[in-house]
Amino acid sequence: MxxxxxxxxxxxxxxxxxxxxxxxxxxxxxxxxxxxxxxxxxxxxxxxxxxxxxxxxxxxxxxxxxxxxxxxxxxxxxxxxxxxxxxxxxxxxxxxxxxxxxxxxxxxxxxxxxxxxxxxxxxxxxxxxxxxxxxxxxxxxxxxxxxxxxxxxxxxxxxxxxxxxxxxxxLPPGEVRSGMAEVIKHAFISNEEWLEELLAIRDFNKMTDEDLNRHLEKGIAVKAAIVEEDEFEGGVRKYLNFGHTLAHALEGHLGYGKVTHGEAVVLGMAYALLLSDHDKLDRFIQWSSANGYPLYLLREIQFADLLPYMKKDKKSSRGALNFVLLERTGMPFVEQVQEQRANAAYEKLVLQIGDVI
Ligand SMILES: NC(=O)c1ccc[n+]([C@@H]2O[C@H](COP(=O)([O-])OP(=O)(O)OC[C@H]3O[C@@H](n4cnc5c(N)ncnc54)[C@H](O)[C@@H]3O)[C@@H](O)[C@H]2O)c1
Ligand SMILES: [Zn+2]
Known part of the structure; x- marks a missing residue:
């Protein structure tokens, strides 16, 4: 233990x-x-x-x-x-x-x-x-x-x-996917080597208990370190929201319960990776697709449907859109993104996903 x-x-x-x-x-x-x-x-x-x-x-x-x-x-x-x-x-x-x-x-x-x-x-x-x-x-x-x-x-x-x-x-498969989304989020904001290991998983059912426990330990360590530094969310705790601005909008638009939280977060992370110009976007899309995350939803939902929710997001101030992006793996930062750029990025992601699924 x-x-x-x-x-x-x-x-x-x-x-x-x-x-x-x-x-x-x-x-x-x-x-x-x-x-x-x-x-x-x-x-x-x-x-x-x-x-x-x-x-x-x-x-x-x-x-x-x-x-x-x-x-x-x-x-x-x-x-x-x-x-x-x-x-x-x-x-x-x-x-x-x-x-x-x-x-x-x-x-x-x-x-x-x-x-x-x-x-x-x-x-x-x-x-x-x-x-x-x-x-x-x-x-x-x-x-x-x-x-x-x-x-x-x-x-x-x-x-x-x-x-x-x-x-x-x-746990039912949807809940496994939901939890593993937050695990890989913790890897994205902290540790390249661990991220690589997670990105190699093509079927969560094949993880051994030891593997899963190790990923949980690592995830908890990342969360705990951030909480210790910023218990009341004045600063670095915001980085835990990587992928969450779009995820919350998706959850709001679809109605809670249509997708699990983590499934929405995976879509949000794909979007944040595109905005970050991160070199792992393709692999992340493949990983998401292999593990059954509902990427197709992005093709069905218009950016305009999500925008009002993103504007209301706790992290957004005065109508501007704020996203947690990655300088590179392990280096998150908050960036204000103009509506037009956010929209263009969404369209680009939809195209990129179309090539995979
Ligand atoms: N406090 C925080 O810092 C924080 C952080 C992230 C998320 N959250 C909150 O966590 C909630 C989501 O939590 P969750 O994803 O654990 O889901 P959940 O608690 O909603 O549970 C999801 C489903 O799994 C079932 N379930 C739970 N354990 C099971 C098991 N061992 N076997 C079979 N079924 C089981 C539950 O009955 C439920 O139907 C959200 O409300 C979110 O806001 C809080
Ligand atoms: Zn979350």
Missing amino acids: KQLRVEADHPYSVHIGAGAFELLADSYRSLLDKADRIVVIADERVAELHLPYLLEFLADWDIRVLTVPAGESAKSVETYMACHSFLLSENCSRDSLLLAFGGGATGDVAGFVASTFMRGIPFIQLPTTILAHDSAVGGKTAINHELGKNMIGTFYQPKAVLYDSKLLGT
Whole structure:
């Protein structure tokens, strides 16, 4: 098992590997013993598949479990309130402990609940998706407002992240693609050699558990280093948004849930690579196509459909479009791009994709 330390405002460890939950009754025993109540907030689907497995490691304690809707629909005011109601009805106090069991969506809502219940109680992240290597580290919590995604939330670090890779085997292909998109994003903004290794993958199913764990460790290390430098997103944390300006526009235009987040991010990265004049664009398009990312969507969607969303993007200021681009692999920077150039780049990408798929 691997351990990484995140030196945030409140430092904590991330443990990655098969059997990471064993640490609940080991290194984290005193944290659990100290709690007057222990509540698991679990994604419904994850609970169906894996709750008995988790509870085996928690046999020494009296555990209450609340399931929340699977995936993104959990990030609602209703679920947020339902969590608080549950905690109150279970007589939880400031000495209670929350365990967030699920993907990024569950982690985001459960983290937000932990940060606000009685002004904040401790919580542990138990991520169950590949994408959550990203979301479980860094302390951003959120729910969605009908006017925008992640509009209500806090910065609040967990006490620990236990990433038990045994659970990743049940992820559907779209979720594997989604998570691997953020993995390769972390490579693009940090490390050429690792990027090359990832670009050689033509079928995610052929990755061994060891390979996947190693990629997750590397991704977490990149994320943790950036969070340590810029916990509250004043500077370098923006680089984590590589590929995200277009991705958010695609998600907004298509309606959330049509494509997974990471699938949209891959399209956004292809676009950012073109704007960056990056020499790996062709290979990245081939990689995306081989691994089943929906590049064809770019042929179906007009730039004009995406523009309003990009103008509204949190990173865009006063209507200008801001993109995270790459000077080269490992050297991200933010550039303001004029509408006309952005449009031309989009058309060029559509043509380039047409040659491949
Ligand atoms: N806080 C952050 O810094 C941060 C960073 C990136 C993304 N996010 C958020 O993360 C969310 C996306 O997270 P996600 O991609 O992990 O998806 P998710 O939590 O929405 O889960 C996706 C689907 O996979 C299912 N699932 C989860 N684990 C499974 C398993 N082991 N086996 C089978 N099915 C499983 C879920 O039930 C759900 O249907 C978004 O809401 C995004 O905003 C947050
Ligand atoms: Zn993302």
